[in-house]
Amino acid sequence: MKIICRCEDITEEEIVQKINEGYHTMDDLKRILRVTMGLCQGKGCRKHIAKILSRELNIPIKDIVQPTYRPPVKPIPVSATADKE
Amino acid sequence: MNNTSDAIIIGGGIIGCATGYYLTKKGFKVNLLERAYLTAGSTGRCIGGIRQQFSTPLSIKVAMESMKKFGTMRDELKQDVEFHQGGYLFLAHSEEKKQTYMKLIEIQREMGIDVSFIGLSEIERLVPGIDPTGLLGGAYCPTDAQANPFLIVDGYAKAIKERGNVFPYKDVTQINVQKEKVVSVTTRDNETYFAPVVINAAGPFARDIAQMVDIDIQVYPERHEAMITEQMERFFDMMVVDYRPDGCYFNQKWPHGSVIGCYTPIPNVPGYDLGTSFEFAREMGRRMARLIPRLGNTKIIRHWSGSYEMTPDGNPILDKSDVDGFWIVGGMCGHGFMLGPEIGWLAAEYITEGKAPYDITEFALHRDFTGKEVMK
Ligand SMILES: Cc1cc2nc3c(=O)[nH]c(=O)nc-3n(C[C@H](O)[C@H](O)[C@H](O)COP(=O)(O)OP(=O)(O)OC[C@H]3O[C@@H](n4cnc5c(N)ncnc54)[C@H](O)[C@@H]3O)c2cc1C
């Protein structure tokens, strides 16, 4: 059992299973498994997931479309944005 | 033939997918066409709140029936949808708000909702660490809830595929009408799909779709931003709603504990733009930390925006139109997720049986739009 997304605790087996069920894009996997949506915002797992997709579906890694990056790029503390009254 | 079906649905959000699901249950073969991927519209951008606290008998009834459908969804769709009844709490920071809530509670209780006005000590017990400054109490319904829109749409779509098809990346550009009757729709890649029934479930884009058959409907998009924090231990269970002009609403996601929330900007931001503003991140942080100071220590990890699909009176549109076979199910006014299951069921019943199972004239296409849903 190999953990691929540490933030959301998702294993390679789970990802491969979903690919076999027909979830064939990074966006599909993100929405069904929460991968890339954790604290690191996918920095730790995006590349690995793209590799797995490329291997399982036999498509070149450059053709794997990455989901949208949402700001903030780094997590920001609520208090850093909140004015102290 | 994959290109022919009993009905075509335009839009793969909660409304299109719920309508498709119930039509499929009624024996229809449905072809659902989505411009991008399922949940690409407002549904994938919403914060997943489900409540029954509305202000008119019809909206309350629809919300209550919808809640029942969320409750049995796990068994129906044979998958977990992260449905959790943690409640909704509407805070009253003024005597006027308190009176409004008390009046609504009367109507809501009469219709059978378990809702009451609770005092400060109860609120402090339910939301540990809340700042009681200026707070007079709140309208609390413990059976209000939350669920995961991605898993629900996924479950509905699987069921639609048992008879029909779900086609992602199919952008509808034309609806073909012959003798005042819809016959087919054409997509940007020049495919044509045939069906005697075409349902406009395009959410914020419902008006553009209706224009393809020369019908003008009053659905206008408005931008709403939202954010989510890192996961943390769950310490409050309900959606906390602060309706002051500089208020906000948020809950802790089930089961992971991230805080997800948004606020309604004043003035509102009309249009299709889905950008994000630094002002929102700063304001949302300030407003949350003002209510629950300990949230000031958490981190926002994502921030995005989506569209509310507003009608002038705050009620949805669910109706046939002057073009035979062309239906409109939209204008959910920012409540499409919570109302979706019941709206989808109502639409499927109306379409297959020729009449709605109960009186929904308040959702008619040709109505006087001057009324108001107070619990917007
Ligand atoms: C920040 C935010 C928070 C919210 N929070 C809540 C909440 O807590 N509870 C709640 O109940 N509601 C909430 N809402 C509102 C809710 O998200 C919407 O009311 C609901 O998702 C509408 O669903 P829909 O299916 O009508 O529209 P959508 O989900 O927008 O689906 C319409 C689909 O149609 C597609 N489409 C458009 N044009 C075409 C075309 N030409 N061809 C093919 N497809 C097309 C779009 O791509 C889109 O996927 C929130 C909304 C926002 C923005």
Ligand code: FES
């Ligand atoms: S490792 Fe996947 S989101 Fe952080």
